[in-house]
Amino acid sequence: MNKVMSDKWFITLYILPAMLLLGILIFIPLVLTGYYGLMRWDGIGSMEFIGLANYINVLQDGVFWRSAGHSFLLALFSTLSLIIYLAVAMILASKIKGADFLRKIYLIPMLLSSVAIAQLWIKIYNPSNGMLNEILRGLGVQNPPLWLADPNIVLYSIFVPILWQYAGFYILIYYAALKGIPESIVEAAKIDGATPIQIAYKIKLPLIMGVVKVTVVLAIIGSLKYFDLIWVMTGGGPNGASEVMASYMYKLAFANNNFGYGSAVAFMLLLITLLVTLIVRKLTADKEELQY
Amino acid sequence: MGRIGYFLLYICLSIVAVFQIFPIVWLFLFSLKDNREIFAGSPFALPSEIQWQNYVNVWQGGIGNYFFNSVWITGVSIALTLLFASMAVFVITRMTWKLNKFFLGLFMVGLMIPIHSSLIPLFSMFLSVNLIDNPWSIVLTYTAYNLPITMMILLGFFYTIPREIEEAAIIDGASLHRLFFGIILPISTPILSTTAIINMIYNWNEFVFVNTFISSDRYKTLTVGIQNFVGQYMTDWGAIGATLVISVLPILIAFLFFSNKIVDGISSSAVKG
Numbered sequence: 059m060n061k062v063m064s065d066k067w068f069i070t071l072y073i074l075p076a077m078l079l080l081g082i083l084i085f086i087p088l089v090l091t092g093y094y095g096l097m098r099w100d101g102i103g104s105m106e107f108i109g110l111a112n113y114i115n116v117l118q119d120g121v122f123w124r125s126a127g128h129s130f131l132l133a134l135f136s137t138l139s140l141i142i143y144l145a146v147a148m149i150l151a152s153k154i155k156g157a158d159f160l161r162k163i164y165l166i167p168m169l170l171s172s173v174a175i176a177q178l179w180i181k182i183y184n185p186s187n188g189m190l191n192e193i194l195r196g197l198g199v200q201n202p203p204l205w206l207a208d209p210n211i212v213l214y215s216i217f218v219p220i221l222w223q224y225a226g227f228y229i230l231i232y233y234a235a236l237k238g239i240p241e242s243i244v245e246a247a248k249i250d251g252a253t254p255i256q257i258a259y260k261i262k263l264p265l266i267m268g269v270v271k272v273t274v275v276l277a278i279i280g281s282l283k284y285f286d287l288i289w290v291m292t293g294g295g296p297n298g299a300s301e302v303m304a305s306y307m308y309k310l311a312f313a314n315n316n317f318g319y320g321s322a323v324a325f326m327l328l329l330i331t332l333l334v335t336l337i338v339r340k341l342t343a344d345k346e347e348l349q350y
Numbered sequence: 351m352g353r354i355g356y357f358l359l360y361i362c363l364s365i366v367a368v369f370q371i372f373p374i375v376w377l378f379l380f381s382l383k384d385n386r387e388i389f390a391g392s393p394f395a396l397p398s399e400i401q402w403q404n405y406v407n408v409w410q411g412g413i414g415n416y417f418f419n420s421v422w423i424t425g426v427s428i429a430l431t432l433l434f435a436s437m438a439v440f441v442i443t444r445m446t447w448k449l450n451k452f453f454l455g456l457f458m459v460g461l462m463i464p465i466h467s468s469l470i471p472l473f474s475m476f477l478s479v480n481l482i483d484n485p486w487s488i489v490l491t492y493t494a495y496n497l498p499i500t501m502m503i504l505l506g507f508f509y510t511i512p513r514e515i516e517e518a519a520i521i522d523g524a525s526l527h528r529l530f531f532g533i534i535l536p537i538s539t540p541i542l543s544t545t546a547i548i549n550m551i552y553n554w555n556e557f558v559f560v561n562t563f564i565s566s567d568r569y570k571t572l573t574v575g576i577q578n579f580v581g582q583y584m585t586d587w588g589a590i591g592a593t594l595v596i597s598v599l600p601i602l603i604a605f606l607f608f609s610n611k612i613v614d615g616i617s618s619s620a621v622k623g
Contacts, residue, residue: 063516064446068526073453076438076497083494084460087468087475094470101474146366149359162609163367165616166374169601171555173573174594177580178377181587189376189393225370227616234617283464286557290577304466311470312562321470328467335462 091328094321101317112322121298122323125306126330128213132302133281133334135217136224140273143225147232148258161233165226172223172286179219180206180291206292209299216288216300223287224280228273235269236262271342278338282331303327381405381591388587404592408579411589413596415568416575423485423571424553427492428546434493435500435545436508436538440530443508444516454505460498465558473562487563488571492553500545503618507541508534547608548615554601572597 095112097105116122146164150157167175182189183205194202205215239262247257263270285304288294294301294309307327311320380388381404383397391398438457442450472491473482481487511534519529535542557573564570567578576593583589605612 060446062520062526063444065526066447069441069445069447072437072441072530075434076457076501077453079434079490079494080457080460080497082475083472083491084463084468087471088463090471090474091467094474101470146363149362152359154356154359154363160363160367162605162613164370165613166602166605167370168616169551169605169612170374170598171557171573173555173557173576174598177576177590177594178373181380181590182373182376187389187587189373192393222370222373225366230613230617279464283466285466290557304464307466308469308558312473317470317474324467324470328464331464331467332462 088328091321092325094318095325097318097321099318100315101311102315105318108318112319113326115319116322116326121301122303122306122326124298125294125301125303128300129282129284129302129304131213132217132220132284133278136220136277136281137274139221139225140228140270140277143228144232144263144270146225147229147236148262150229151233151236152254157233161226161230163226164229167223168226170223173290175219175223176287176290183215207296209296212292212296212300216291219287219291220281220284224277228277231269231273232266235266239265274342275335275338279331279335282334283327303330377591377594380587381595382588383591384588385586401588404588405596408583408589408592408596411579411582412567413572413575413579413593416570416572417596419485419569419575420554420571420573423488423492424550427489427496427553428549430489430493431496431500431549432542432546435497435504436535436542437530438497439501439504439508440534443505444511444534457498457501461502465495469558469562472559476563482563483565483569485564485569488559491559491563492556496549496552499619500549503545503548503615504538504541506618507538511537543608544611544615544618547604547611548619550604551601551612 094105096107096109097112098108099105150161154160170178183191185191185202185204185207188205190205191202203211206212208215243261243265244257247261252260283304284302285308288300288302289305289308292300294305303323304327307320307323310316310323314320376393379393379395379397382400382402383391384401384404387395387398438453441447442454476482476484476487481490515533515537516529519533524532555573556571560571560574561577564574567575570578576597579593580590583593
């Protein structure tokens with residue numbers, strides 16, 4: 059039996075397809091990105107080694123840092139919005155009839171492609187005929203905002219569909235975690251005279267802290283690499299007001315054929331993502347494991 | 351909590367539900383209206399005369415081709431991902447060998463990689479083997495990038511398969527291939543279908559890879575194809591609405607039938623820590 063279950067040929071044969079695909083299409087490209095960053099290269103012609111020049115330029119590139127700032131702002135919004143999602147999940151998990159149905163309704167936007175969501179919200183935000191401004195005009199607003207065309211508010215306008223898209227996802231995760239809390243703990247607190255607010259804040263929240271930390275990491279990482287929706291809605295405009303790290307990199311490589319510099323930006327995106335993951339994990343590391 | 355308290359909670363939950371659902375309802379409504387009605391009427395009004403013509407127009411305009419590409423690329427990628435992922439997870443969880451922890455770790459690292467950090471080398475690799483503007487570049491990429499998450503969902507289930515099942519099969523003289531294809535895969539159907547649906551949502555909605563690797567219209571999938579349509583029907587909102595509805599309908603229909611599977615899959619794919 060043990061001999062059969064350690065058949066080397068069989069193991070090799072079965073692990074090989076997954077290993078090759080992952081190695082060739084994920085790990086090797088990752089290393090190559092860092093390597094291409096050392097080159098001057100238009101993507102077609104021959105490469106010219108220029109050392110760390112691209113990376114030094116990225117560090118001094120105002121457009122890159124402005125884009126990074128937008129990415130971090132989105133990460134901040136996303137993290138703060140977790141509070142709303144958590145509150146909704148708390149309500150949903152408090153013996154509400156139809157909770158199962160409601161959380162499915164909340165999840166629907168998450169199933170749509172970012173492209174479809176972007177196109178839909180372009181229509182919603184359309185200054186003259188969009189749903190939003192029609193409602194605002196109906197309420198008597200004289201000059202409703204231009205939303206995506208106004209550089210001062212474009213980032214906020216983009217964030218609303220992001221909030222809309224991911225709400226159901228986070229509510230679902232929090233709801234599942236809250237449902238995992240044993241009823242006896244909550245009952246005991248009630249008998250001791252705790253108010254619903256106290257139960258939510260002092261008992262339920264600490265018990266699902268592990269899940270909350272995971273979602274903070276997910277929200278921050280997800281925001282730092284956000285691309286599809288912004289690319290379709292504004293292309294980073296107007297005038298770079300909604301440019302993020304990924305869209306800047308994409309423009310450099312695939313619109314300007316600046317593959318070397320684009321790779322350096324892509325590598326910075328990877329480093330920043332890994333670094334932030336590490337920092338967030340460290341900051342939220344468990345000091346004491348709560349158990350029930 | 352008193353009655354009024356519960357009433358207020360329901361109001362809150364209903365507001366969230368309306369916020370989540372209304373934009374989609376509005377989309378369905380304007381996909382069935384003509385421009386005159388969209389621009390002049392209330393956004394909440396039902397269409398006075400249902401304009402199926404919008405759907406006929408975009409279908410004749412060639413959206414069927416994008417739709418077909420999305421279907422086969424999504425389907426083939428799901429099949430390959432599920433096969434390769436379950437093969438790898440089988441030998442990692444069930445076979446006795448030294449490097450299984452190492453390979454497991456390697457696959458899980460794949461979960462953390464942002465796709466934009468590997469996009470440029472992928473493009474130049476596909477270019478050098480003539481796979482740019484070839485749908486197989488998309489199938490290969492989807493398969494590879496969905497492997498880690500699929501393996502992660504399968505892992506928990508495969509660990510719980512009882513040893514006795516394997517022992518009985520081997521003693522009966524079954525080969526390892528027979529054990530895997532004849533016994534392990536069939537008993538894994540529930541978890542495999544969960545991963546299939548999660549893969550379907552990812553593949554159907556993917557945009558960046560197709561936008562980067564495919565340039566000919568005949569190979570484009572819906573997510574990139576609808577971009578062309580929106581450009582083409584710039585001012586015809588009804589047609590754009592119909593295009594978007596066609597692109598999201600398969601996923602919504604899948605959700606109608608498999609909502610529990612989707613909920614399971616999404617929760618197990620998220621809490622990976």
